[in-house]
Amino acid sequence: MAHIVVLGGGLGGVIMAYEARAAARKEDKVTVISDKPTFDFTPSNPWVGVGWREPDQIKVELEKPLAKKNIDFIPVAAAKVRPEENAVELTDGRKVVYDYLVIATGPELAFDEIEGLGPHGGHTQSICTTPHSKLAHDAFEAFVKNPGPIVVGAVQGASCFGPAYEYAFILDRELRKRKIRDKVPMTFVTSEPYIGHLGLDGVGDTKTLLESQLREQHIKWITNAKIKKVDADKVFVEEVDESGAHKADHELAADYSMLLPAFRGIEAVRDVEGLVNPRGFIIVDKHQRNPTFKNIFSVGVCVAIPPIGPTAVPVGVPKTGFMIESMTAATAENIGKLLRGEEPASEATWNAMCLADFGDGGVAFVAMPQIPPRNVNWAADGKWVHLAKVAFERYFLGKVRSGNTEPYYEKAVLKLLGLEKLKA
Amino acid sequence: MAHIVVLGGGLGGVIMAYEARAAARKEDKVTVISDKPTFDFTPSNPWVGVGWREPDQIKVELEKPLAKKNIDFIPVAAAKVRPEENAVELTDGRKVVYDYLVIATGPELAFDEIEGLGPHGGHTQSICTTPHSKLAHDAFEAFVKNPGPIVVGAVQGASCFGPAYEYAFILDRELRKRKIRDKVPMTFVTSEPYIGHLGLDGVGDTKTLLESQLREQHIKWITNAKIKKVDADKVFVEEVDESGAHKADHELAADYSMLLPAFRGIEAVRDVEGLVNPRGFIIVDKHQRNPTFKNIFSVGVCVAIPPIGPTAVPVGVPKTGFMIESMTAATAENIGKLLRGEEPASEATWNAMCLADFGDGGVAFVAMPQIPPRNVNWAADGKWVHLAKVAFERYFLGKVRSGNTEPYYEKAVLKLLGLEKLKA
Amino acid sequence: MAHIVVLGGGLGGVIMAYEARAAARKEDKVTVISDKPTFDFTPSNPWVGVGWREPDQIKVELEKPLAKKNIDFIPVAAAKVRPEENAVELTDGRKVVYDYLVIATGPELAFDEIEGLGPHGGHTQSICTTPHSKLAHDAFEAFVKNPGPIVVGAVQGASCFGPAYEYAFILDRELRKRKIRDKVPMTFVTSEPYIGHLGLDGVGDTKTLLESQLREQHIKWITNAKIKKVDADKVFVEEVDESGAHKADHELAADYSMLLPAFRGIEAVRDVEGLVNPRGFIIVDKHQRNPTFKNIFSVGVCVAIPPIGPTAVPVGVPKTGFMIESMTAATAENIGKLLRGEEPASEATWNAMCLADFGDGGVAFVAMPQIPPRNVNWAADGKWVHLAKVAFERYFLGKVRSGNTEPYYEKAVLKLLGLEKLKA
Ligand SMILES: Cc1cc2nc3c(=O)[nH]c(=O)nc-3n(C[C@H](O)[C@H](O)[C@H](O)COP(=O)(O)OP(=O)(O)OC[C@H]3O[C@@H](n4cnc5c(N)ncnc54)[C@H](O)[C@@H]3O)c2cc1C
Ligand SMILES: Cc1cc2nc3c(=O)[nH]c(=O)nc-3n(C[C@H](O)[C@H](O)[C@H](O)COP(=O)(O)OP(=O)(O)OC[C@H]3O[C@@H](n4cnc5c(N)ncnc54)[C@H](O)[C@@H]3O)c2cc1C
Numbered sequence A, B, C: 001m002a003h004i005v006v007l008g009g010g011l012g013g014v015i016m017a018y019e020a021r022a023a024a025r026k027e028d029k030v031t032v033i034s035d036k037p038t039f040d041f042t043p044s045n046p047w048v049g050v051g052w053r054e055p056d057q058i059k060v061e062l063e064k065p066l067a068k069k070n071i072d073f074i075p076v077a078a079a080k081v082r083p084e085e086n087a088v089e090l091t092d093g094r095k096v097v098y099d100y101l102v103i104a105t106g107p108e109l110a111f112d113e114i115e116g117l118g119p120h121g122g123h124t125q126s127i128c129t130t131p132h133s134k135l136a137h138d139a140f141e142a143f144v145k146n147p148g149p150i151v152v153g154a155v156q157g158a159s160c161f162g163p164a165y166e167y168a169f170i171l172d173r174e175l176r177k178r179k180i181r182d183k184v185p186m187t188f189v190t191s192e193p194y195i196g197h198l199g200l201d202g203v204g205d206t207k208t209l210l211e212s213q214l215r216e217q218h219i220k221w222i223t224n225a226k227i228k229k230v231d232a233d234k235v236f237v238e239e240v241d242e243s244g245a246h247k248a249d250h251e252l253a254a255d256y257s258m259l260l261p262a263f264r265g266i267e268a269v270r271d272v273e274g275l276v277n278p279r280g281f282i283i284v285d286k287h288q289r290n291p292t293f294k295n296i297f298s299v300g301v302c303v304a305i306p307p308i309g310p311t312a313v314p315v316g317v318p319k320t321g322f323m324i325e326s327m328t329a330a331t332a333e334n335i336g337k338l339l340r341g342e343e344p345a346s347e348a349t350w351n352a353m354c355l356a357d358f359g360d361g362g363v364a365f366v367a368m369p370q371i372p373p374r375n376v377n378w379a380a381d382g383k384w385v386h387l388a389k390v391a392f393e394r395y396f397l398g399k400v401r402s403g404n405t406e407p408y409y410e411k412a413v414l415k416l417l418g419l420e421k422l423k424a
C-alpha cells in the first residue's frame, strides 16, 4: 500500500486526486490537503467581480465528492513541506506522511512587491481568488454610485493576462448596461510588450484582435508598463521602450482598479533547497517529477517554467486549464507506473486554450504547443465564445462534483471548437 | 404674445423653427432670419463636389413651407445681434425685435487664417457650403482634363473631419469610374492625431476601418499635420510628433485640393461680450441657454463646446445632425416652458451618428454620447451605408419641405441601423 | 520572308513565340533559342521547394509543341547578342541571324553581390529556378530531420517579393503537417519598407492582410533589411530606419534559409551599348521596342522598368505573368505591323495579378495598373486562392503544351476573380 498526497484543492489538485485514484491500485490511499473546504472555479472569477455570479454558484464543497471516490480530505493548510521526512506539516501541527506527494498549490499572490497593490491594505482589486473577486464586486457596486476612471491590467512579472483583458471587457459591458460607461474613462495597463502578447508572444493574430476590441470599447492602453505604486486614487506607471529604457511616466487617476499581481511559490515550499527555484516554483522534469526528491511531483500554476523570451518588462508564461489537465494526466500515469515498479514515461503536452469573454462576445484561442512557434496557432472571435464559456463552467463544475476523469479540454473543448483533428 | 426669432436657416435653424412653432402657444410669433432664401442640405455637399448632385437637387426654397406652418421668413442677413436691445440688426438696416432668440447660424469659415486657403482668392476647394461645392465640382471637371496629384484633408483647428474622408473616397471612386485614377496620386492631410480620430478620439475601431480603407484606395496620409500655406500647385505641410514638436516638412504637389478650414463664430455675434467665447461661438448652459442673456438660446455648429482632450495639433469636436436635432428639441421644450412661466429643464443628449459614404460602400458610426467613453460605441462598414445615405437625404429634404417635427435621427436612422434599443 | 527569333524559353518567351507565329505571315520563320530543352512553370517553384510538386510535373519538353506550331527550336544558350550583325551568337559558336529579335531571357540571379548567398557555394536556398527549387527541397528534407530556425525573405535590390511570402507560408504549412513547426522559429527578412509593399507600394490593404497572416503563422519579420552576409548557420542583417540610417544589426540563426536575390540582365546582353541599362536590363519604349536597335524587342523580367519610388533600401518592381502576357501581346502585334510595313502601335497594359498561396488558403490581388495609384486595386484572402492557383497551373501548362494564344490572365483569371468588368 502507498499513500499519495495531493497538496492543493484547486483546478489542478482536484483533477489530480481523481486521476491519481484512477491510476493507483485499489489498496493505495489518496489524500487531498487544502487550506479551504471548497473548490472554487477560478475561470469564473471575472464574472463574480461584476456580480454576474455569486461565489456560491462557482463553489463545490469537496468533502462529499472526494469521499464518494474514496479520497481522504484534510481541509487544513500546509505549513511546510518536509521532503527529507516525506511529510507535509500542517498549520495545526499535524504531519501527514506520504509515499508520493503532488504539489498543486497554485500561486502566492505577490502584492507586497508593489506599494499599494492588492485588496488587503492596498488600493487595487484582484480577481485571482473567488473571495478577492467578491471584494472586487463590492467595491464595484460602491464605485458605480459615484463613477470615475478605471484602470485594469497586469503588473511587471505577471504571468496571467487573459483574465485582465476579460475583466476589462466585462467591466465595460456592465457599465454600458448600467448606462454609465460615459462617466468612466478606462485604461488597460500591462507589462506585455504589445497588446495580445498574453505571455505567449501572441496566439494567431491576438494583437490585431485585441487592439481592435480595445478600440471598439474605447479602452486606452499602455504596454511595456511597470507599476511604480498605487495610492487611494492614482496608479503610478512607468512606461519603458523596447530596450527597457525609460519612456514616460503616467499618473492615472483611478476610482476603481484591478491589477493582476506577479505570482510566486507559496510559503510552505519556499526555500526548500532542491525543491523550488528562487521564486518558489516547483522544479520538475518532463515527467512532472522533482529531480531532487523523486517521489514529489507537481502540477498547475506552482510549477516552474521559463519565460518565453526576453521582454522589456518581465512577463511570465501563463498556465491554463488545458495544460494543467495534461500535467495531471501525465503525473497520474507516472505515479501509476512507479507503483507497479516501472519508470515514469508520460509527458504533458503544453498546450494553451483560452476563452476570453467580453460579456456578449469573446475571443477564443488555441496554441499547441503553448510556446511558439506552434503546430496549431488559432484565434477567433464571436458571440459563440460567451456561450462556450458558460458551457465550460457548467461542464467543469459537474466534473468536480462527479469525479469524472475524462480529459475535458482535450475532448470537449477542442470538439466544440472543431479543432479535434488538429491535435498536435 | 411672444416673438421667437430663429437666426439661421440651415439644418439647425429650420428644424428649430418647426419645433419652436410646435412648442409655442398659438398666439406666439415665430420668425426665421436667413442670409439666403433656400435651405441647403449640407451633408450632400460632397456629392455636389463631384457632380453626383446638382445644387438644385439639395435645395429647398424656404418661403412656402415656412409660411404653411405659420412661420415668418426674412431672407436678409443679420449684421449684428444686439442683446441689450433684444434685437437683431439686419444688413438692410432693419431691426427685428425678439422675446426669444435662437442663434443657429452655423460657422464662419476661417480660410483667412492660412495663406492660400479657400476658394475665394486661395488655391483650395471647399465643400462646406453648397455654392463652394459647386465651385469644387467645376474645378474638378477642369482638373480631370489634365489630371495630377490631389490633396484632401482638414486643417489645424478644424472640427469637421468625416466629410474630408468622405470627399477623398468619393473622389477616388469618381476617378476610377473615369479610368484616370492611375494618373492621380492622392494624399490625405489631417490635424487629427491618428486616422479615424474624427475629433471624437475615434468611434469604435474607426482607426482600423479608415486606415484600411485608405490603404485599399491607395490614398497616402499625414496625421498631426499643420498646413503652413498653399500656393497654386503645392500644399506646404508641417508634420509634428505626439508632443507637438516639429517632425517633418512636406511640400505636396497638388493640382486639385480640398481642405476643410477651421470654424469660428460669424461676424454678427463676434465680440458681443457675454454672448460668445473668444472664437465667437455662442456660450450656452446645459439647457442651450446663454448664461448672460437668458432669452438667447443657441443650437448647431455655432455653439461653443470644448475639445475632447489635448492633441498635438488642435482639433475641435464635430457637431453632427443627430446632436443638432437633440439640441433643437431641448431648446423648443425649454422655450415652451418659459412661455408658460416654468423653468427650462430639457437637456440635449450629445450623440453622434455619421454615415460616411465611399461612393459604393461606406462607414457608419454611432457614438452615444459623442464624447468618449461611451455607452454606445459602434462602427461598421458596407455597401448598405451608401444606400442609407441616399435614404437619409431623401427623408431629410422631405422633412424640411413638410415641416415634420418627428426626431429623424433618433427614430429613423437608429432604427435603420438596428440600434434603436441601444439608445443610451 | 522574315526571321523572328525569340531568345528565352520561359513564361515570356514561349507565349511570345506562339503569339509571334500567330501575328506573322505564313512565309515568316519563328525560332526559339533557349539554354534548356524544357519550359519550367516558375510560379510552381515554391511547391517544388517543399516537395508538393516534382520538377517533372511542372516541365514541358518544348521541341514537339513548338514544332507542331511550325516554330524552330534551338536548345543552345546564347553567348552574346550582336545587334550590329543582327545575330545571336550561341555558346556552340553558331550565329543565328534574325530580322526581328525578341529578348525574353528573364533575369540573371545576382547571388554574387552578397557573401554567402545562393545555393551554389553559398548557404541560402533559392526558388527562382526549378532546379534551385529541387535543391531547396532536398535541403528541406535534410533540415526536417534536425529542425531549427528558418529565415525566408528577399534581399536589397530584389524585385520579386510575392514568392518569398508564399514560400514562408508554405514552409509553415508543411512544418505543421509534419508536426514539427514547434521546433522552427521563423523570421521573414525583407528589403521592403513595410510588410505587403511587394515592390508595388502595396495593393489594396496587403499591409494589413499579410501582417495579420504572418502573425497568425507566428512568423516574425524585419523590414527595411539589408543582408550583410550569410554563413553556414547565420544570416547577418542590417535594419535601417525610414531615412535609410542604421537602426539595428541582427544575427539570425538559420538552419535553413531561402532569400530571393536581386536580378540583373544576363551575360549575353550585358554591356551591349544602347541595348541595356547599367544593370543589364533591356531598354524598351512603350511599344516594347529598343530605341537604338529598332528590330529588337523585349518582354518579361529582363525588361528595364524604374522603381516605384524611393525606399530606404532599394526594391524593384516585380514583373508578373499578367503584365508579361500583355507585353507579349503588344510585341506580337507590333512585329506583325512592321512585317506589313506599318508602324508599331500597341502598348502593354501594366497590370499585376498575383495569387500567393498559403498551402490551404492564400491572398490574391489585382493591381491595374501595376504602379499606384490605380484604377483597380483589390486584395482578398481565402481558401479559394489555393484552388485558383492549382487551376492556374493546370491551365497554363496546358496552354504551353497546346500553343493556345488566348490571353489567359486577362480572360480566365479575371473571370475567376469576378473582376472581368473592372478591366481598366
Ligand atoms: C482570474 C483567473 C481566470 C482564469 N481563467 C482561465 C480560463 O478561462 N481558462 C483556463 O484554462 N485557465 C484560466 N486561468 C488559469 C488557471 O486555469 C487557473 O489559474 C487555475 O485555477 C490554476 O489551477 P491550480 O490548481 O494550479 O491553482 P489554484 O486553482 O490556485 O489552486 C490552488 C489550490 O491550493 C490551495 N492552497 C494554496 N496554499 C495552500 C496551503 N498552504 N495549504 C493547502 N492548500 C493550499 C488553494 O486554496 C487552492 O485550492 C485563470 C486564472 C485566473 C487567476
Ligand atoms: C460638408 C459637410 C458634410 C456634413 N455631413 C454630415 C452628415 O452626413 N451627417 C451629419 O449628421 N452631419 C453632417 N455635417 C455636420 C452638420 O450636420 C452640418 O454642418 C449642418 O449643416 C450644421 O447645421 P447648422 O444649422 O449648425 O449650420 P448650417 O447648416 O451651416 O446653417 C447655418 C445657416 O445660417 C445662415 N447664416 C449664416 N450667417 C448668417 C447671417 N449673418 N444672417 C443670417 N443667416 C446666416 C446660413 O446661410 C445657413 O443657412 C456635415 C457638415 C459639412 C460641412
Ligand SMILES: Cc1cc2nc3c(=O)[nH]c(=O)nc-3n(C[C@H](O)[C@H](O)[C@H](O)COP(=O)(O)OP(=O)(O)OC[C@H]3O[C@@H](n4cnc5c(N)ncnc54)[C@H](O)[C@@H]3O)c2cc1C
Pocket: C007, C008, C009, C010, C011, C012, C013, C033, C034, C035, C036, C042, C043, C044, C045, C046, C076, C077, C078, C079, C104, C105, C106, C107, C127, C128, C129, C160, C163, C266, C268, C299, C300, C301, C302, C319, C320, C321, C322, C324, C353, C354, C355
Ligand atoms: C519563384 C517565382 C514565383 C513566381 N510566381 C508567380 C505567380 O504566381 N504569378 C505570376 O504572375 N508571376 C509569378 N512570378 C513572376 C514571373 O511570372 C516569372 O518570373 C516568370 O517566369 C518570368 O518570365 P520570363 O519569361 O520573363 O523569365 P523566365 O521564366 O525566367 O524565362 C527566361 C528563359 O530564358 C532562358 N535563358 C536564360 N538565359 C539564357 C541564355 N543565355 N540563352 C538562352 N536562353 C536563356 C531561361 O532558361 C528561361 O527559359 C514568379 C517568379 C518567381 C521567381
